Amino acid sequence: MAAFVIRRILWMFLVLLALSIIVFTLMHAVPGGPFDQEKPLPEKTKEILAEKYNLNASVPEQYLSYMSDILVPRITYGKQPPSAAFDYLVTIPLPAMFGDQATIRWVNFGPTYKSRSRSVNDIFRDNLPISFQLGAFAVAIALAIGIPLGIISALKRNTVYDYMGMGVAVLGVSVPVIITAPVLQYIFAVQFKVVPVSGWGAPNQMILPAFALGFASSALIARLTRASLLQVLFEDYIRTARAKGLAERRVVIMHALKNSMIPVVTVLGPLFAALVTGTFVVETIFGIPGLGKFFVTSVTGRDYPVIMGTLLLYAFILILANLMVDVMYAWLDPRIRFD
């Protein structure tokens, strides 16, 4: 198992490297640049900006310089200029014997063209934790609604409970969050004023957005749980368990449910990665300062370092989440081996 995990992590770096090359090439191939705007800037100003952000170099050169800022640790001496362009995620001050204020600096995802005072690292520091909280909360809600709903529907299949449960699931799948979010907001925040309309920080500000996000995903989980559990309930070993005289609750929870979770866990990986890196619509509607909008605005604004940073982050979390899923498989079904 350990060898498997290590191999997968090494693969992950290769995948990220390949992805970074593809994305970097594609985004520079798309017409338009970061400083095109309604009022065209004077040529001179554009030149100055291109110079400042190293946009005049060839694309391979720009790529190498970008990657080396992220990957290669450097040692600096003396006081560094306080600039968003010199913002490193890892800074380790060295003892005085190595030189004047010697510091190891590592991982710089670059500036954002849209804000002079912030860097991509700042966006990760400020906005990612918020999206992560919201996403994790939403996944928890999705599971808390989806799994019981699926179990009830499976156990009481073709009864009114099943139809109601699956009705809710169909609603969740088919009504997009761009509808549910403002409706929830209007009912609970504007009309009844039981929760704030927007914002982030207080627990009561998290309820509506997390519910709106989680509800849509819970529908998917409920349907998968139901289908999978139905299949498992007809397996021989379930019949054996019942024949041994185990209580029905124990049969379902200990024997059937665990084994029926494989399809659910499979979708959970990508779902988790998508939710914790931010969701544009929900964050916009609820005024949440998360990461979601940067996936969209960076592309429309051709903000190259932000495009790269957000996509690499998303890919990184997606691969890690899928790795977790694979490890979960082995626990859920001991027959699965990765050697």
Add this chain to the structure above:
Amino acid sequence: MNKGKYLGLVMVLAMTLTLIVGVSAQEMKVIHTGVGMVGGDPESIDPNLNEASQGNNIIRTMYIGLTTQDEETGDVVPGLATDWSQSEDGLTWTFNMIHDIPWAKYNADTDTVEQVMDEAGNPRYVTANDVVYSWKRVLDPATASTYAYVPAEFVVNGTAVMAGEASVDDLAVKAVDDYTFEITAPEAVGFATNIYGLWMVNPVPQWAIEECGDSWTEADCMPSYGPFVLKDWSHDESITVVKNPFWPGTDYVPQAQADEVVFHFLDPQTQFAEYQADTLDAINPPIEELDRIKSDAVLSQELSIGTNPCTYYIGINAEKPVVGESVHLRRALSYAVDRQSIVDNVTKGGQIPAQWFSRPGLNAAPTLETNPDLGAKFDVAKAQEELTLALDELGVASAADIPTITLAYNDSSGHAAIMQAIQQMWSTELGITVQLDPRDPSTYFSSLSEDAPQLYRSGWCQDYPDADNFLRGVFRSDSQQNDPNFVNADFDALVDEARLATDTEERRALYAQAEEILSVDQVGMIPIYWYTAVQMTKPYIERTYSVVNREAYENWNITQ
């Protein structure tokens, strides 16, 4: 005896009551606003770097120029300068600044605004040196300020410094003494006082910028001197400014009445929901909701439609086939657009049908009162008359034989509906079929600069509030913004003359003549509408409404 006892009790009660009332009267007055804030996190609140009206609204609370604009009339009034004088030749301006205005900063530990002291422990004051530093910093190519080209034209060597051909020390700016600032312009332009008050040349603190670098605009570093001081910047969420007790208040920019102003960066629909939940005090309502707001007895009372110094128009590339070949065709197209119907049925924000380019309300621009008949108006009879002449000019038998004309637009924020309405009008009134060409918004404007199509949707907002910025800035034959390749010697001569003229009415008359050439004689563009600022404000807010697209929050108060 008993009486005395009761008297004591009553006195204690009365005192307690006074205390309670006293405390509640001291309650913090915090204004929550979303006006002009729908664009997300501001790109910058550094005066030298900001280029958007959003940042401008925030900067205006903390920084005041040498001159400033009266927000209700648009007039240039004293800001940080008490008075100024112009040299004989009209080139050199001398500004006398208010003495002893301290730099102030918010201290999060004590929750108070404090004066900033220098190394020696003396208060730092806003001086002419800060103004000089600001000019040098904004024009320095290393700063890469995107708006530097506006002030660059109004100081000797400005454009050369921007181009890297001269050093910032060659700029003709000088601190004669701590409170006297002198600047020399390459041309004697009367409205230069307006430029010298713009946000990008507001005094900025060299010591803070050198200490904190790019992040000097964060709350832990940014000092200011105006009616408010930065307290908090929660990125992508809000900016809070707090009253600066050290701003002395002037006749034109008084001390702030509210204790704090919080700017919230929200989507229009979310803003509106917050407003309805009574958590935002002033907003720009979403256009989709305007019908409902206008028909609602309460909400309609809180709605205000003011001016916004922008013009929406259709540009015509004079070098393109068909539209470039026939001035009569261009006139026919312009006369056939029913602007009133567009603002009533499509945009619905109370916009004003435009007859010419420069937005009325700008300094020296013609207005509907001074020049009611100027420019292009919807007139079917005239349109058809011009169409007949156009057919001769183009050598075709009927409108259906006119070769295809393309109308391009950036496919965002409701432009499609307006373009379709205009396409429909041309088809109905003239029988001309125009093809629509929706384009990717992110590359639309650069595509215009490279090669503008026959017809294209565009807009222009003021850089500085003078008709010069519109007419000379966009349509002079050598202007960099002249995408439509509009070339007319008379027009150029008129805008040049108006630029240097000093009497406002004389300038207005010259601009009116230029507008007549641009929108009627030559039809270099088709004006559609003049923008409005649609706002909603809670009844308990006492405020002024700005006509210059930057609110003066020091004049806002909560009355309840």
